[in-house]
Amino acid sequence: MMDGIRQLRHTVRGLARVPGFTAVAVATLAIGIGANAVIFGIVDRALLRSLPLPESDRVVQVFEGWFTNLATVEILQGGLTTVTAIGAANDAGGRTLEPADGPARRVTVAEVSPEYFEALGVVPRLGRLFAREESEPGRGGVAVVSAAFWRTALGGTADALDQGLVLDGVSHAIVGVLPEGFDFPSARNDVWVPVVMDASNPGLHWGNGSYSSVARMAPGVTPAQVLDEVMAFEETMRLANPLWTPNPGFWEGARVTPLQEARARWVQGPLTVLLAAVAVVLLVVCANVANLLLSRGLARGRALAVRSALGAGGGRLAREQLMESAVLAMAGLAVGLLLASWSLSLIRPHLPAELPGAAQVGLDPRVVIVTAGIALVTALIAGLLPAVRAARGAPAAALRQSGRGGGASRSRRRTTRVLVAAQMAAAVVLVVSAGLLARSLFALQGVDPGFVTDSxxxxxxxxxxxxxxxxxxxxxxxxxxxxxxxxxxxxxxxxxxxxxxxxxxxxxxxxxxxxxxxxxxxxxxxxxxxxxxxxxxxxxxxxxxxxxxxxxxxxxxxxxxxxxxxxxxxxxxxxxxxxxxxxxxxxxxxxxxxxxxxxxxxxxxxxxxxxxxxxxxxxxxxxxxxxxxxxxxxxxxxxxxxxxxxxxxxxxxxxxxxxxxxxxxxxxxxxxLAGTRLMAVLLLVFAVTALALGCVGVYGVAAFSVREKLREIGVRMAMGASTAGIRKEVLREGLLLAVPGGVLGLILAWPATRLLEGLLFGVARLDPVTFIAVPLILSGAALLAVVVPAHRATRVDPAVVLRGDG
Structure with missing residues (x-):
């Protein structure tokens, strides 16, 4: 234990002595970890987290993907044995609220059957919910409100139950307040009122097919069993319709689906794309940090070799390397969470209101814990290769090599080039994806809606x-x-x-x-x-x-x-x-x-x-x-x-x-276009980030290569080599660093872009413009990355280098 603490102190002091390296590594890790925290926070709320309802796995949507009518739901209420409750809701839109003082304003109201809340299993925060008789003609005049409306419009006190609401000229007594974050059938709703079932006008209820229906399954029942029982009522529902007699098989294709799955279905594709994109960014970060650690290990090669020669085992050196990676990752976690919190404050207002859990997206303990796990995995991946290198190091060979000038071994150079190629390949996949989505957005913006919008x-x-x-x-x-x-x-x-x-x-x-x-x-x-x-x-x-x-x-x-x-x-x-x-x-x-x-x-x-x-x-x-x-x-x-x-x-x-x-x-x-625009912007940010990190890798390898070749460059310039020729050679080598990764990235983009097929408009998945433009962008970025090393190579003074002072 004490040995571990001493090692941690030693690692922190060592990183403090190289603030430039530490700052770059921590910033790189923060970008990858922060991006993953943001997207995981959204995905967790929308896809992974159980609905905030009691035994939410028992709640299903009946006729998923369809709207139904109240008359159908009423028939099923009287006959289904596989459910304990079935109800319906209609996101009825706006009504005029007439406050006691001030101008009238609009509130969003949902009409629900009393059984709707029972099916969801919701317990009011305050007061009660609707009774069955309150959906009968002349028996209504009650309402429940959202927790947000209760706080902002009613003062957030228990006295709210003594107040009334006048909606479209009709008085409603407030009988309850719903729990915080309740967003059924929509997060936009302020007020819920009971729908009125008028037995004297059955045609109205058959003709209005704008309701969604949910049910609570009996214990041990599956959605398939509920569907079988619903379909057994098909003939009853068909013949009861007073407007027309639907054909046999009218309900063929009906589904009974877990409510969580039904609510998340439309966002699953886009969120999967974003989750894959941040995973790619994290891989780029790991490769980049691994390269930084390898470079640091090379710079410390003589010191590590001396320690190894004096008896420090390979295992100890490897543990120190992993400790250094872990300390950097924890610092990156802290900065990344701050970056994620700031990013979410910018993104949250632009999330669609229909996104499940959109209002609750944030850095809650669950997201922080998962993000910490991601940081630890990142530390392991980024530090594993340098740790293996440290464990396998041969002290005599390292001392001989450092004595000859500290150059990198051939295998180490090959490793860094492979890591750079991996970064560039990942960046190309993201740039292609962002390019396709951006072209799709431009195509949508160019569509003629058929009417004039200017002014x-x-x-x-x-x-x-x-x-x-x-x-x-x-x-x-x-x-x-x-x-x-x-x-x-x-x-x-x-x-x-x-x-x-x-x-x-x-x-x-x-x-x-x-x-x-x-x-x-x-x-x-x-x-x-x-x-x-x-x-x-x-x-x-x-x-x-x-x-x-x-x-x-x-x-x-x-x-x-x-x-x-x-x-x-x-x-x-x-x-x-x-x-x-x-x-x-x-x-x-x-x-x-x-x-x-x-x-x-x-x-x-x-x-x-x-x-x-x-x-x-x-x-x-x-x-x-x-x-x-x-x-x-x-x-x-x-x-x-x-x-x-x-x-x-x-x-x-x-x-x-x-x-x-x-x-x-x-x-x-x-x-x-908001959803497509948000996707395009996020993918573009991830793509630019990955490409920038890849270019940092290209710059690092090119700069190190120039530093290794300073003596050779000095000799060549002393023998008459032109600065233009030296510059061209360095630029060419830098460009060749990006070529393997670029080619691999284009190959990988072909299957990867299948995830985007359902999101594209007016552009093919293998769009030639995008697949031609991306290599040009990559080449330009790689050339920019090696401009500084190329310039440094041309500034070499042969006399200084040959004397050994350079």
Whole structure:
């Protein structure tokens, strides 16, 4: 024990005597360890850590990948024996909160069945959850809130249970506070209210397929057994549907999946790529530090040889080498954790809200312990080769070699070159991956969304409470809103819509098209927007055929619609769509005549294909069940001034109306690229880091080679060799150092980039531009790395070197 402490003190003192070496080694280790801490912290929360629910392995998502309806869930509640509870939730979006003082504002509300919390097994932090009878018509008026909302909006005291919330003009008593970090069905939710099951209107519950369902399995039951029992109810569910009778096999392909797996499925691919990338960075760090330790061992070669000759065993020297590596790794761990904490503070705000556990990502004890383990493994890997070298050292040979000038042996030179080649190979794999993702991002940014975003601003206006049951009053309010906005000099053209492309909500429904199909099971799906006639002009969507929507398309006039070019080509190929009929999918829906065709737009993701869309007049169809309108306007000056004008005009019209999502249209498109952009930036940072470390290795080998050859260079210059020739030779040798690693890296990139296939857009995995550009980048970086050694070689004074003073 005391011997180990003495050895540790000796190691620390030795490293303190070489501050330059120590600083470089610690900084290199900190970069690798810190990067791994950041990515592991994210991966741990999203993929590895159990859900913060009691016996979370028993919680499953029913119909994983599908949305379902309340009526289906109610049938299953009454019959399943393999689960103890099954419930449903709908991330219902925003509602207007009317505080006792101050302006109205938007809160995010989820509608859940009372059994939803039971299925999750959640225990409230304060108060209680919903009772079964509170989902019956006329029995609601209660709410539970998130811990964050409780703290920020309600004061964070037990008195909150005595307060009420007015949401869309309806009073709700707060009966409970959910646990910290509860993020089901979404981390965005502030308030949860019970969904109302109205037995007098079963069609409503069959037609609204926007709910996700979760269940708690009985002890000892597997997801496969639950699925078998769910499918046994297929005939019951099929025949109970009052809207249409689904075909047999309608639920074929349904899945019952552990909730943790279902929530993490969409992030598994990108996070696997990032985890692989930081592992590669760590390997580069290990190789770099191993090279530094080998160089330090060479510099101490004579001293180690003397100690060995005086009786210090190879095992002792190897332990000292490993101790030195471990001390460096622990220092790198400390600095790396500080670097990781700073990096996470920058990254956390940009993590998608849908990422499981995003709000809790940080350096908690579990992440710190794993990171410490990574540091120890790094110390072992980086120090193993130098330790083996020290253990196998021959003292007599080392003394003879140091007496001849301290040059490196051939095997040691070969080892350092192999380590440099490994670093460059790893760097090339990362640079290729980053290049592919960057080109994919550029391709996405070049996609035409089908509408104009320059100088366009958007906002969501939550209508005054109490208007949900009065379509006529809603129509008057919308007219007044459009008129008030149009009068503001900060706004040019103004349009209103129920939903817009790249909005936070959309309407996507089955559409009946006479002559295309009469089978309700085969109805095609189409995007659906209710807009004012000015929308197409404001958004810059061109009219291709027929007419647009008109101010005369109001309630009482013939129902009309405008379809986009994709809709026309999909359902009326080779035909004139003008005059054709479309209908909503419910029984008794009236005919809607197609009067025009406009250009197609993309809707939620620039990587998606254009989807069939039809647009109907807002003044004719109203907002339907939607409690808000979206404003799209052209800014005549600064967009910030235009957004301020929207808020002022809305509040001037009715201060009970909340305004949210005040965004430039470019921001909406940018949000759809946020995930790809974050991936590209992180990969680029890792690639540049690995390439820089690789170039440090090239520089070290080249500088050491020049130092070894100073006498030879002096002799050649004394015999007439030109400085240009010497410089060219050093540059050539430096470039040749990078070539083996570059070639190996390109070979390894071919299978490695398979991980990126699902993340690329508009660029092939074996993109020739990337695979040609990377060797050029590598060559340039390697040449830059040897510029200083080449310059030093040309500054040699032959006379000084030949006298032995250089």
């Amino acid at each position: 366009r601003v958007t906002a969501r206006v939550h209508l005054a409470p109490g208007l949900s049951g009065d379509p006529a009053a809603r129509a008057v309010l919308l007219d007044d809103l459009a008129a008030a906005l149009s009068r503001d000099p900060a706004l040019g053209g103004v349009a209103l819509a129920s939903t817009i492309p790249f909005g936070s909500e959309d309407e996507y429904m089955a559409t009946f098209i006479p002559g295309v199909t009469d089978d309700p099971n085969e109805l095609p799906m189409a995007r659906h927007h209710r807009v004012t006639p000015s929308f197409f002009e404001v958004a810059g969507i061109p009219l291709l055929r027929g007419r647009g929507l008109a101010d005369t398309d109001r309630v009482g006039s013939p129902l009309v619609a405008v379809v986009d070019e994709t809709f026309a080509q999909t359902f009326f190929p080779g035909e004139d769509p003008i005059g054709r009929i479309v209908r909503y999918p419910w029984r008794g829906a009236p005919d809607i005549e197609v009067v025009g065709v406009v250009g197609s737009t993309r809707h939620g993701d620039l990587a998606d294909e254009r989807e069939a869309t039809f647009w109907v007049p807002l003044g004719q169809m109203g907002l339907g069940p939607i409690g808000h309108a979206v404003v799209v306007a052209e800014a005549t000056g600064e967009p910030s001034a235009a957004l301020g004008a929207v808020t002022a005009r809305v509040r001037g019209l009715d201060d009970r109306m909340a305004v949210s999502e005040l965004l430039r249209y470019e921001e909406r498109l940018g949000a759809s």
